Amino acid sequence: MSEHREAQVRLRLADARARLLSTSETFARAEGGREPERSEVFRAAQNEIHAAEQARNRLLVELVGDAETVPIELAKRLGLTGREAAHIIDTARAGSQRMKAHVLGEASNSETRPVWTSETDSKQ
Numbered sequence: 001m002s003e004h005r006e007a008q009v010r011l012r013l014a015d016a017r018a019r020l021l022s023t024s025e026t027f028a029r030a031e032g033g034r035e036p037e038r039s040e041v042f043r044a045a046q047n048e049i050h051a052a053e054q055a056r057n058r059l060l061v062e063l064v065g066d067a068e069t070v071p072i073e074l075a076k077r078l079g080l081t082g083r084e085a086a087h088i089i090d091t092a093r094a095g096s097q098r099m100k101a102h103v104l105g106e107a108s109n110s111e112t113r114p115v116w117t118s119e120t121d122s123k124q
């Protein structure tokens with residue numbers, strides 16, 4: 001069961017990265033050191049990558065459970081280094097709400113990143 005879910009997460013992440021690369025805007029440069037204008041397709045692909053990474057992170061947390069360490073084989077299967085996997089687990093267990101929202105996202109099928117304002121900081 002978990003192998004199937006791991007494969008789904010890896011496929012979703014690979015598809016999102018392929019969509020970003022297909023825009024041909026990945027390595028675009030603008031003059032003056034400013035970031036170039038990006039298309040809506042590019043921005044949607046960036047958001048999709050972030051949502052796919054959040055889904056992968058939630059799966060990692062679920063599979064690790066209460067264990068003290070992250071099996072390196074699991075981290076590698078999900079395309080993470082040991083340090084990245086440890087950061088995700090640490091954030092899930094003891095991170096601020098804002099960090100949890102960024103790293104883990106919402107469990108729903110939300111495809112957008114949360115928008116942070118000074119008002120959201122004071123609500124925590």
